[in-house]
Amino acid sequence: MERTKPEQLLAQAEQLCQQRNVRLTPQRLQVLRLMINQSGAISAYDLLDLLRVSEPQAKPPTVYRALDFLLEQGFIHRVESTNSYVLCHHFEQPSHISALFICDRCGQVMERTSEGIAHNLQQLAQEEGFVLTQSVVEARGVCANCNAVASACSDGC
Template sequence: MLKVRATAHDHACEHGHPPADALAFAETRCAERRLKLTPIRREVLEHLAASSAPVGAYDLIERMHGASGRRPAPITVYRALDFLLEAGLAHRIESRNAFIACAHRHDRSDLVVFMICDACGCVSEAPAASVQRDLDKIAQGAGFRPASQVVEMFGRCAHCG
């Protein structure tokens, strides 16, 4: 398993919004969809929202241990992550085997392009409806039914040049 660490840098990444904003949105979305935001799910989301780079599950466990003194079981953290992904409150960065809080208020099925900075490790996300339409056309023309679509681009963010 690839272990991802947050890289220190002197600029705010786009997805690094205040945990309170992420929690407020999560509470609203969960209430609308009649989902339960348990304390552990809330804590995992808080740590994701506070991070400027994607966080792996085992790094989350260490952060949670450092913050509260208790070490949750890996299965507990993975279940919380599964819930957050399913609810559209977090994203999995496939190439990093790590997670970020969702920076945009879009539907879970919407295609998002992740721009990953090779220098500082931060991830920005952008909705990509036109890319999704193009990919859907390509798949349809080939008789292919995609189970998921992930677009990750690597390079340098505006701050790292």
């Protein structure tokens, strides 16, 4: 998966907010920066702990408001099954359908988007006369790293 540099992502987010005429306040920006520096998913409370390093007065609603904003803008996704949040790597597509692959061992979350998934879901929804507003597909399992560790162990240790 291609990785964009943190500074590029922040600049892209700032630019999109300007275009959409919404305010990326310093707090929202700080929460986004913390999310960008995370390698996987993070819970709101862990995020609050990180935010308190630079903003000791931050409270849970501070984080939730910032997260709601970032969700609305499509900069992050909520991982329902682990009650956490993960950065989206497709800022420019606010309403894409993504598949989140969640590792049960290390908690790493990988996002992949695919036209196929989007198309299938749209079609199924349409058959039911259902209007999709938001869809995230969550798949659980074991990531490549953890799988490699597990199979190395079963061979040797």
